[in-house]
Amino acid sequence: MFRKKVEKFPDGVAERRHEDTDFYNEIVTKIPGWLEEATAFRTFDILRWQEEGGVKGPIFEIGVFAGRYFSILARSAARNGNPILGLDTFQYVTRPAVHHHLESIKHLGADIRFVEGFSTSYGAAELLALMDGGRPRFISIDGSHERDDVFWDLRLAEDLLAQKGVVAVDDFINPLTLGVNDAVNAFFAFPRNLAPFAYIRNKLFLCRPSHAGAATAFVESALMKAQDATSEKWRQDAAADRNRVEARMWGKSFLIVC
Numbered sequence: 657m658f659r660k661k662v663e664k665f666p667d668g669v670a671e672r673r674h675e676d677t678d679f680y681n682e683i684v685t686k687i688p689g690w691l692e693e694a695t696a697f698r699t700f701d702i703l704r705w706q707e708e709g710g711v712k713g714p715i716f717e718i719g720v721f722a723g724r725y726f727s728i729l730a731r732s733a734a735r736n737g738n739p740i741l742g743l744d745t746f747q748y749v750t751r752p753a754v755h756h757h758l759e760s761i762k763h764l765g766a767d768i769r770f771v772e773g774f775s776t777s778y779g780a781a782e783l784l785a786l787m788d789g790g791r792p793r794f795i796s797i798d799g800s801h802e803r804d805d806v807f808w809d810l811r812l813a814e815d816l817l818a819q820k821g822v823v824a825v826d827d828f829i830n831p832l833t834l835g836v837n838d839a840v841n842a843f844f845a846f847p848r849n850l851a852p853f854a855y856i857r858n859k860l861f862l863c864r865p866s867h868a869g870a871a872t873a874f875v876e877s878a879l880m881k882a883q884d885a886t887s888e889k890w891r892q893d894a895a896a897d898r899n900r901v902e903a904r905m906w907g908k909s910f911l912i913v914c
């Protein structure tokens with residue numbers, strides 16, 4: 657199962673890489689759901705950046721399904737001693753079934769909380785209370801794909817997010833879920849207190865506009881160090897032509913990892 661011994665590298669990078677690979681292979685991929693490998697690994701990086709940078713706060717996901725992405729978020733929540741809240745209708749996977757899928761992370765001791773219903777039935781204040789009043793440092797939007805619902809979820813994220821928090825919007829640029837694109841475009845049609853900093857295979861990552869420069873620089877540094885094929889390809893593309901790895905939309909520039 658998990659590697660007991662890992663090679664020692666002075667900066668701990670290799671150990672962390674092994675830990676993430678083991679967690680991804682042994683836990684994440686065993687939970688039903690949808691998640692690109694490259695996106696999982698960059699999410700590990702972003703969460704660890706927050707943990708090591710002293711960014712505190714709960715974690716919140718809209719659209720848990722069986723808990724695949726949630727397992728990654730819960731590991732980080734457990735490390736920081738923050739609660740993690742999952743909101744879902746639980747119409748496809750029941751709440752007990754989700755707990756069953758998450759048995760494999762029980763040993764981490766995460767403070768997992770679930771709330772049931774449509775996200776549009778909840779306001780920011782109510783959700784904050786369910787997270788003990790702490791502003792979330794990471795929000796995953798992966799519930800309904802309908803334009804108006806996703807727009808609502810984006811507005812919730814804008815109201816809730818911590819100053820150095822990150823929002824991951826799933827299914828952006830997915831031809832099967834065009835309502836998500838519609839909602840994101842409608843959202844950014846007006847000045848916002850959120851800005852994109854990276855698109856990484858099916859997820860658009862947002863943060864507060866004042867934090868976007870630092871977040872972009874962090875993801876780029878992670879891509880420069882990562883050893884997977886997607887990152888290697890990204891480095892080749894970046895060296896050949898910057899326009900292959902960077903987009904400009906809604907008046908903002910952000911990284912693209914395809």
Ligand SMILES: C[S@@+](CC[C@H](N)C(=O)[O-])C[C@H]1O[C@@H](n2cnc3c(N)ncnc32)[C@H](O)[C@@H]1O
Nearest residue numbers: 689690719721724725744745774775798799800
């Ligand atoms: C694509 S799945 C989520 C996948 C999950 N994040 C993963 O890692 O596999 C979408 C989930 O959103 C839930 N959902 C759909 N509409 C919703 C709504 N309006 N409010 C809350 N949850 C919703 C569904 O029940 C389903 O479990």
